Amino acid sequence: MRILSTLLPPDAGTATVCDLDVVTRAADVRGSISLTGQFAAVDEVLTGRENLVLMGQLWHLPDPRERARELLEQFSLVEAGGRRVATYSGGMRRRLDIAMSLTGRPPVVFLDEPTTGLDPQGRLEVWDAVRTLAAAGTTVLLTTQYLEEAEHLADRIAILHHGRVLVEGTLAELRALLPPTTVEYVETQPTLEEIFLALVGDDPADADEHVEDGR
Amino acid sequence: MSTHALHETAALTRRSLRHVLRSPDTIVTTAVMPIAFLLLFVYVFGGAIEAGVEGPAAGSSGGEAYVDYLLPGILLITIATGVAYTAYRVFMDLQGGMVERLRSMPISRAPVLWAHVLTSLAAILTSLAVVVGVAVLMGFRSEADLLGCLAVTGILVLVALVLTWLAVIAGLSARSLDGAIAFSYPLIFLPFLSSAFVPTATMPGPGRWFAEHQPVTSVVDSLRALLAGEPVGGEIWVALAWCVGALVLAYTVAVVLFRRRVG
Structure with missing residues (x-):
């Protein structure tokens, strides 16, 4: 990801983003991407x-204030927009981070483990933001340790192991690699996450309140 | 610099000036220690030192108040204290990922550092004004004409630039916050081993040799002469040579380090 975002030169081989070589056309690549790190x-x-x-x-941009207003709206940060970021919850911070990456309307967005370290509500907020982005036609390259996250968000999935891509394809293609599923009867109990979300509610705006007020 | 780069520098400078304005303690603490030194040396040690300063060793400075003698050195200490915050801000930007974010955007490299440098100059000049204000209240008077005042300001800006680029080096190379700030301690201490507080003639052999050949002495002597409205002589060229040499060196090292740190 650091190579694709031109921060690190490759040891060998070539890589292109939007048909632009990351080594020879680094400045043009930077104009068409945005990178959001783990922190x-x-x-x-x-x-x-x-x-x-x-x-x-x-x-x-011709009108930075107007673009800021749009992004605050898109990421449900309108009310928090006038407050210092130091007072934000983890989910709000990550949403602002992604919003900042999108300021220049880049066609390609790199999200490097965007939900690492977030509480369950924060994670859902970020998921919603990613879905909205992809729906609007932006290419999102997202890395994650949470396989469930890839299952929920990704159109195409690549599994990386020891620095090499083991397999790549849609979720359906990857499923086809294993023997067909057998139907089993399993009694499911609600997960702790489901209980937590049922108790506190999973509305993102509401979630911020809980974190801020410490309720 | 292209107009784009100027625009970017302006935007980033406004950002980092906001940091200073929102924690005014950076300006206050920068001024507090030099003011404490000023009070201590003028009102506590002043009586004893004045006798020595006004003796034959001080030459033409006889009769002037000790605060007039002391102020140039105190101003240098103010600058040295102020740049600690510059190192702090550079370090925090690297740690917090802000520099990496800027690097992955289609903007030039230079504005990232220049914004910190301009902010540092603005904050230091404000602190200097506060310290000079206190000195005036304590009886400091200058005989300098307009040209002399401009020369004093010019030298102070030059010294602030030199120490600011040193601070950028510290901020870029430090591994911890304490390390980023600690570099300023020797800089604060350096004026004590110069003609800033007492004439070098009163010092013992090796100390005197060091004091007479280190940059603070030539800078302090030039400032003192300019403020007193006296002819500066060759000392000012020594001071300028030190400053320009150190500036070129510090700037080059900072830029190379920046390239190495963030590509």
């Missing part, structure tokens, strides 16, 4: 809105 690279001293306006200015 939200947001400015804690600034407000959410100021973070987004800064990104808009750096992308030389």
